[in-house]
Amino acid sequence: MFAPLAFFSFVRLDYRSLHGEYNRWHQLDHRPENLALPGVAWGDRWDVRPEYADLGSGSLAGEVDFVAMYWFRDPVEESVAAWDALGEASFQWGRGPLIPGIHRPLLAFFRPVKGYAAPRALVDAQVLPYRPNRGVHLTATRFADPHSSETHAAHQREDREIIPALLEVDGVAGAWTFSYSHPQRHSSLPFDETPSDAPGSIRIRLVYLEDDPAVVTPALRAVEDRFPATGERMLATPVKTIIPWQDW
Structure with missing residues (x-):
C-alpha cells in the first residue's frame, strides 16, 4: 500500500474573486508546509x-470549487497528530486555515482501497500519485448501508468491470479508490454539524488523467453509463491540476 490513510477536502468559496487569494495561500503556504512533514507521503x-x-x-x-487530498505514512496516528499540530500553529501565526468566505462541505479521512495503473503509464499504481497529471x-458515492450485499456487489463491479474499462480510455493513466473512515475534527476550523456517516459509507474514486479533463470526461461517462x-x-x-501563477 502506497500509504495507509488519506484525507480529502472539498472546498467552496463564496465569490470567484476569492480564488486568487485562496490559491496563493494553499499553493505557496499551506501545501508546502504540509508536504515538508515526514508523515505526509504526498x-x-x-x-x-x-x-x-x-x-x-x-x-x-x-457546491465544490477545489479538491485537496493528502496521503499519510505509518504510523498514521503520529503523522496526523503532527499535521494537526501544524494546522494549529498556522492559525496562531495568522496564516489560516480560517479564511473568510470559505466553506468545506467535506473534510474527512479515507482508507485507500486499491490502486490501478493503465499499461500506457508504465508505472506501478504506488507511483501514480507522484506522476504528473x-x-x-x-466520483464520490454514498451508500446507505455500507456493508449490504448490494454495496458489496457495487464494489465488486467497480473493481472487476468499471475500472478496467476506464483504464482503456485514452488519456487515463490509472485510478485509486478510497473508503470513508472518519470526519476531521480540528480546533482551528468551525464545524456547523457533526457528520453521521458510518465507516465505509462513502466511496471516492480518482481517475488520473494525462489529457484535458474536459476532453476525457465524456468518454468516462460513456463507460459509466454501461453499468447500473x-x-x-x-x-x-x-477537476484540473492547478498551475501556480498561471491559474490564479
Whole structure:
C-alpha cells in the first residue's frame, strides 16, 4: 500500500474573486508546509473549473470549487497528530486555515482501497500519485448501508468491470479508490454539524488523467453509463491540476 490513510477536502468559496487569494495561500503556504512533514507521503489539489459545470453531477455539483487530498505514512496516528499540530500553529501565526468566505462541505479521512495503473503509464499504481497529471475525474458515492450485499456487489463491479474499462480510455493513466473512515475534527476550523456517516459509507474514486479533463470526461461517462447506477451520487466531476501563477 502506497500509504495507509488519506484525507480529502472539498472546498467552496463564496465569490470567484476569492480564488486568487485562496490559491496563493494553499499553493505557496499551506501545501508546502504540509508536504515538508515526514508523515505526509504526498498531497495534491485540483480546481473544478467553471467550464466544467455541465460535466458535473450529484448532490454537491456546483457546491465544490477545489479538491485537496493528502496521503499519510505509518504510523498514521503520529503523522496526523503532527499535521494537526501544524494546522494549529498556522492559525496562531495568522496564516489560516480560517479564511473568510470559505466553506468545506467535506473534510474527512479515507482508507485507500486499491490502486490501478493503465499499461500506457508504465508505472506501478504506488507511483501514480507522484506522476504528473493534468487533472483527475472524481466520483464520490454514498451508500446507505455500507456493508449490504448490494454495496458489496457495487464494489465488486467497480473493481472487476468499471475500472478496467476506464483504464482503456485514452488519456487515463490509472485510478485509486478510497473508503470513508472518519470526519476531521480540528480546533482551528468551525464545524456547523457533526457528520453521521458510518465507516465505509462513502466511496471516492480518482481517475488520473494525462489529457484535458474536459476532453476525457465524456468518454468516462460513456463507460459509466454501461453499468447500473448504485448508491447516492454525491459528486462526479472533472477537476484540473492547478498551475501556480498561471491559474490564479
